[in-house]
Amino acid sequence: MSTDKYFQANRQLWDQWTKEHEQAPFYNVAGFRVGKDRLRSIELEELGDVSGKRLLHLQCHFGMDTLTWARRGAVVTGVDFSEESISLARSLSQELNIPADFVCSDIYNLPNVLAGEFDIVFTSYGVLHWLRDLQRWGEVIAHFLKPGEIFYIVEDYPFMRVFHADAETGLQVSNPYFFSETPDQVEMEGSYATDNRGEKATFYIWNHSLGEVINALITNGLRIEFLHEFPYAARAKFPMMEKGDDNWWRLPPQRGTIPLLFSLQARKDR
Ligand SMILES: C[S@@+](CC[C@H](N)C(=O)[O-])C[C@H]1O[C@@H](n2cnc3c(N)ncnc32)[C@H](O)[C@@H]1O
Numbered sequence: 683m684s685t686d687k688y689f690q691a692n693r694q695l696w697d698q699w700t701k702e703h704e705q706a707p708f709y710n711v712a713g714f715r716v717g718k719d720r721l722r723s724i725e726l727e728e729l730g731d732v733s734g735k736r737l738l739h740l741q742c743h744f745g746m747d748t749l750t751w752a753r754r755g756a757v758v759t760g761v762d763f764s765e766e767s768i769s770l771a772r773s774l775s776q777e778l779n780i781p782a783d784f785v786c787s788d789i790y791n792l793p794n795v796l797a798g799e800f801d802i803v804f805t806s807y808g809v810l811h812w813l814r815d816l817q818r819w820g821e822v823i824a825h826f827l828k829p830g831e832i833f834y835i836v837e838d839y840p841f842m843r844v845f846h847a848d849a850e851t852g853l854q855v856s857n858p859y860f861f862s863e864t865p866d867q868v869e870m871e872g873s874y875a876t877d878n879r880g881e882k883a884t885f886y887i888w889n890h891s892l893g894e895v896i897n898a899l900i901t902n903g904l905r906i907e908f909l910h911e912f913p914y915a916a917r918a919k920f921p922m923m924e925k926g927d928d929n930w931w932r933l934p935p936q937r938g939t940i941p942l943l944f945s946l947q948a949r950k951d952r
Pocket of ligand 1: 692696741742743744745747761762763764767787788789790806807808809812813
């Protein structure tokens with residue numbers, strides 16, 4: 683199957699998931715409409731004050747995080763390759779009167795359809811494994827960053843994906859950690875946000891090691907300023923995980939800890 687066919691299947695999936703996510707309690711669009719914040723403590727604390735900053739949000743889904751940054755004063759542009767996602771993002775922006783630009787594009791084609799430089803390039807929670815080529819991803823980030831300004835990502839920790847959860851024995855090493863040109867083919871009903879209720883679909887993902895992520899940025903002229911690791915996740919990645927009062931999900935203490943999220947900030951050379 684060609685990369686293009688993987689791309690088409692994934693884009694179709696995200697169009698379908700967007701319709702399901704608009705109704706999903708996980709996304710709580712009704713709460714967002716009345717002002718509930720969508721961003722989480724990690725990115726809020728680490729990115730700090732964004733007012734007046736030009737922020738480019740890559741793989742923004744239907745834009746609730748993008749619009750939340752706008753509510754906090756950033757001048758935002760959100761990008762996603764799903765037409766359904768971008769159309770819903772634009773309609774939320776209009777309905778709620780939150781100024782934002784949304785561009786429907788494959789991020790690899792973005793330099794051909796979007797002009798300008800940004801103070802912050804932002805991306806988060808479940809983005810990297812949809813991308814085949816991380817070198818090109820790093821190039822796109824560097825292309826849009828103003829010299830001296832920052833790229834920020836908070837994302838699933840790549841090593842977490844090697845595990846399969848077994849009710850008896852806990853976490854078993856079951857999947858390769860390192861990148862392979864041939865993606866994993868996944869069959870699923872519904873999505874992570876709908877408790878696997880919804881239409882059945884097939885999609886394709888690539889694992890990228892943490893080293894690959896870092897090198898894709900370094901080789902494109904970005905300097906890493908921090909890399910943080912967290913033993914918790916934004917949702918239950920394994921069935922035995924428990925939600926804390928702080929809304930983060932953790933493995934029960936007797937299971938030990940592994941990193942479940944990382945955040946990274948990198949600055950483009952002047
Ligand atoms: C898990 S979502 C990001 C979630 C987002 N942080 C949120 O909480 O809503 C991943 C997004 O990546 C988008 N995507 C996947 N591959 C893409 C590509 N090549 N170019 C642009 N967007 C892409 C999908 O359409 C989807 O909206």
